[in-house]
Amino acid sequence: MxxxxxxxxxxxxxxxxxxxxxxxxxxxxxxxxxxxxxxxxxxxxxxxxxxxxxxxxxxxxxxxxxxxxxxxxxxxxxxxxxxxxxxxxxxxxxxxxxxxxxxxxxxxxxxxxxxxxxxxxxxxxxxxxxxxxxxxxxxxxxxxxxxxxxxxxxxxxxxxxxxxxxxxxxxxxxxxxxxxxxxxxxxxxxxxxxxxxxxxxxxxxxxxxxxxxxxxxxxxQMIVGATATNDRAIMLKASSLYESQGLRRVYYSAFSPIPDSDPHLPPSPPPLMREHRLYQTDWLIRLYGFEINEILPDTHENLELDKDPKLAWALRNRHLFPVDVNTAPKEMLLRVPGLGETMVQRILGSRRLRKIRMIDLGASSWVKKARFFITTADDHQAARLIDSSHFEVKITEAPSPQLDFFSALTGQV
Ligand code: SF4
Missing domain, CATH: 3.20.20 (TIM Barrel)
Structure with a gap:
């Protein structure tokens, strides 16, 4: 040949x-x-x-x-x-x-x-x-x-x-x-x-x-969607491998249907968004201090495809918000939907010098999302919506800074 x-x-x-x-x-x-x-x-x-x-x-x-x-x-x-x-x-x-x-x-x-x-x-x-x-x-x-x-x-x-x-x-x-x-x-x-x-x-x-x-x-590598195993079981296995084997990365690969396949296999692939949500969850657990039980509790064994996992967690835990960007500890700032590690570092650096106002945060897509969960020295208008009945609609309408695959790899969750 x-x-x-x-x-x-x-x-x-x-x-x-x-x-x-x-x-x-x-x-x-x-x-x-x-x-x-x-x-x-x-x-x-x-x-x-x-x-x-x-x-x-x-x-x-x-x-x-x-x-x-x-x-x-x-x-x-x-x-x-x-x-x-x-x-x-x-x-x-x-x-x-x-x-x-x-x-x-x-x-x-x-x-x-x-x-x-x-x-x-x-x-x-x-x-x-x-x-x-x-x-x-x-x-x-x-x-x-x-x-x-x-x-x-x-x-x-x-x-x-x-x-x-x-x-x-x-x-x-x-x-x-x-x-x-x-x-x-x-x-x-x-x-x-x-x-x-x-x-x-x-x-x-x-x-x-x-x-x-x-x-x-x-x-x-772990193939996702070839069986009915839920996201919680997938993340539990990944976490145990990170811990016991010191892995650098677990790669989640959406199952691709193949010709003449076994009847046990699904006829179509899982949505690629599921793979993406698993990468985001992996990142949140390894680098943002989340526990699997927080993101995937017994009552939510699969990740929501229409919301990133940090937002889904925040919506289930509204009593923890809003957080004041001028006083909240780093661990809590990292839990704010839209705030990534880099932005949190910038906030921590700036607030040593002066009180942070909403205008200081700019108008990027992450701020449009985060503003529902934070208060600043001059503004907490959006955060007032947290307890309103149409909050979930409002927040999911906010532009998401993390809809592409690469954001999961670079930690913008
Ligand atoms: S059948 Fe495919 S997955 Fe199984 S051992 Fe061979 S190459 Fe690897």
Whole structure:
């Protein structure tokens, strides 16, 4: 098969994996080497539905011995199959990098013969790029489900980031759609990655020459909407993974229907807005001090699609508002719909110097939303509406500063 035909098949097969964003890696170009990785992340181009496109994002192969019913590459699928050789991927990466098409490689794979055989070949790609070509660009390797700990320890020496996909939010979901997979197996891989990172950090405290291990950390992907599992269960699983495995990111990927699919699968994808609301919730929990039980209490197990999760929480907790921007603690300002971390920092800085008035806040879309929940030195007109019967209509009519996908990634919630 021609190389370009393989590329067509294996790049298309890789598009379902959303966990390809990179961040947190700094590597300077070496004398005689090629490429570098910058700290602010190197793959920040996204397709309109949020998938990252600036890495060479391919599968080693779409042959797979597993039969996960939500996956287009499952063994029973009738798709055209292909497999790259190690050298083909190395040459493609170098060629695309030199032409400035890409900033790195995201390499995943079906499980061809065995998990270990597949992982071994993926490691060879990364090793060859790093050692033979002195490639300093970004490399993200997928940890193949069920591969040995020894191979994960090897992969981390060459990859910037490793990821093991949890796939579905609960074991019961896996039992229905991918009975050969288990959360335990994936979390064992995650744990090996975590241990590798911790050991490397400890060794590098003693010697800067000690090898780096997956310096961009680890991430995972969870498919949303392939089963009836609610948003509360999804966020509980994500939170437990952040806590137990030290993940950098959980990526939520809306289920994409596939041809000849299992009758257990829904015929249509969930609304993309659900994916977006999950990212916003993830951000609120990790960075804004919210608890899952506040955003997704037992009485509201799914996120509201027509309101961002912070607004939905504020509407259920109106007794906590309005807050006075001149005296409220930072934690409470962060809970005001429309106020993001940057704006809160600006408010805290300004109020040390003088009393803040509404006019000082400007007239941006976030102020139009936040003004219903705050009072300033000169104005609390909008906040008076909080207890009125048409408040919910008024506030949802206010322009939302956070309707695009990127705001969830940048924290404007
Ligand atoms: S193991 Fe991965 S590639 Fe294979 S069928 Fe399952 S999800 Fe698809």
């Amino acid at each position: 021609e190389l370009k035909d393989k590329l067509t098949i294996l790049a298309d097969a890789a598009k379902y994996d959303a966990s390809c964003a990179s961040s947190g890696v700094k590597r300077k170009a070496q004398a005689g080497g090629i490429g570098n990785a910058q700290g602010s992340g190197i793959c920040h181009s996204y397709t309109p539905d949020g998938r990252c496109i600036s890495l060479l994002k391919i599968l080693l192969t779409n042959f797979c011995v597993y039969d996960c019913s939500y996956c287009v590459n499952r063994v029973s699928s009738q798709v055209k199959r292909a497999k790259f050789t190690v050298d083909e991927i190395v040459d493609l990466t170098m060629d695309f990098y030199k032409r400035n098409y890409i900033e790195g490689l995201f390499l995943s794979s079906g499980v061809a013969k065995s998990a270990d055989d597949t992982m071994e070949e993926m490691i060879q790609v990364a090793k060859k790029l790093r050692l033979e070509h002195r490639f300093g660009g970004y490399i993200h390797l997928k940890a193949v489900a069920g591969c040995s700990e020894a191979l994960i320890k090897k992969a981390g020496l060459y990859a910037d980031r490793l990821s093991a996909n949890i796939e579905l939010p609960t074991q019961a979901d896996l039992d229905t759609l991918a009975p050969a997979k288990s959360h335990l197996e994936t979390e064992t891989s995650m744990n090996s990655i975590k241990q590798g990172i911790l050991e490397s950090e400890a060794e590098r405290k003693n010697s800067r020459r000690a090898p780096l291990f997956a310096p961009g950390g680890q991430s995972t």
